[in-house]
Amino acid sequence: GAVVSQHPSWVICKSGTSVKIECRSLDFQATTMFWYRQFPKQSLMLMATSNEGSKATYEQGVEKDKFLINHASLTLSTLTVTSAHPEDSSFYICSVRRLGRYEQYFGPGTRLTVT
Amino acid sequence: EDQVTQSPEALRLQEGESSSLNCSYTVSGLRGLFWYRQDPGKGPEFLFTLYSAGEEKEKERLKATLTKKESFLHITAPKPEDSATYLCAVQEDNYGQNFVFGPGTRLSVLP
Numbered sequence: 153g154a155v156v157s158q159h160p161s162w163v164i165c166k167s168g169t170s171v172k173i174e175c176r177s178l179d180f181q182a183t184t185m186f187w188y189r190q191f192p193k194q195s196l197m198l199m200a201t202s203n204e205g206s207k208a209t210y211e212q213g214v215e216k217d218k219f220l221i222n223h224a225s226l227t228l229s230t231l232t233v234t235s236a237h238p239e240d241s242s243f244y245i246c247s248v249r250r251l252g253r254y255e256q257y258f259g260p261g262t263r264l265t266v267t
Numbered sequence: 268e269d270q271v272t273q274s275p276e277a278l279r280l281q282e283g284e285s286s287s288l289n290c291s292y293t294v295s296g297l298r299g300l301f302w303y304r305q306d307p308g309k310g311p312e313f314l315f316t317l318y319s320a321g322e323e324k325e326k327e328r329l330k331a332t333l334t335k336k337e338s339f340l341h342i343t344a345p346k347p348e349d350s351a352t353y354l355c356a357v358q359e360d361n362y363g364q365n366f367v368f369g370p371g372t373r374l375s376v377l378p
Contacts, residue, residue, distance in 0.1 A: 153313060186365075195369060201365065245311075255299075255301055255313055256313070256366060258303075260310045261308070261309060
C-alpha cells in the first residue's frame with residue numbers, strides 16, 4: 153500500500169475566498185497525482201491529473217483558472233479553489249500512483265464547505 | 268464512451284450471509300480493473316487489481332474475479348465491519364493514466 157495525507161481534513165470558508173488543499177505522498181515519490189471530487193452519495197469524478205514539474209491536465213468541464221493545481225515536488229501537490237462559491241462545496245480527494253504501477257492510493261479527503 | 272456500472276446499488280446482508288457484487292464495463296481494451304472500499308467520510312482504500320480475464324485475487328473474506336466484460340467481488344461470511352461502499356474502477360489501454368469509476372455498491376452487514 154501507500155500512505156497519502158491531506159491537509160486540512162475539513163475547511164469552512166466564506167464565498168469569494170480561496171482555499172488551498174495539500175496532498176502529500178509519504179511512502180514514495182509520486183510523479184503523478186490525481187485530484188477528484190465527490191458529491192454526497194455519488195462516485196468519484198476525476199478533476200485533473202498532476203505531473204511533477206509540468207502543468208496539470210484538467211478534465212473536460214473543470215475550470216483550470218478556478219481549480220489551481222501545483223505539483224511542486226515529487227511528494228506534494230496542492231489544489232487551490234479560487235473565489236469559492238457554495239456550489240464548490242464537496243469532498244476533495246487526491247491520489248498517488250507509483251511509477252510503473254497502475255493502482256492509485258487515495259488520501260483521506262478534504263471536506264470543503266463554502267458559506 | 269467508456270462505461271462502468273455496478274450492481275446492486277445497495278445490498279443488505281445478515282452477518283455470515285455470503286453474496287457477490289458486480290462490476291460491468293465496456294472499454295475497447297482493458298489495462299486494469301481495480302476494486303476499492305470506501306467508508307463514509309474517508310478516501311477509498313485499495314483492495315485489488317485485476318489485469319486479465321480469469322484472474323482471481325483474495326484477501327480475507329473478499330475474492331475478486333474478472334471476465335472479459337465484468338468483475339465480481341465475492342464476500343464470504345461477511346461481518347458488520349465489512350459494511351462500506353465498494354467501488355470498481357477501470358483503466359483503458361491508450362487512455363493515459365485515468366480511472367473511470369463505477370457508482371459503487373453500498374453494503375450493509377447486519378449483526
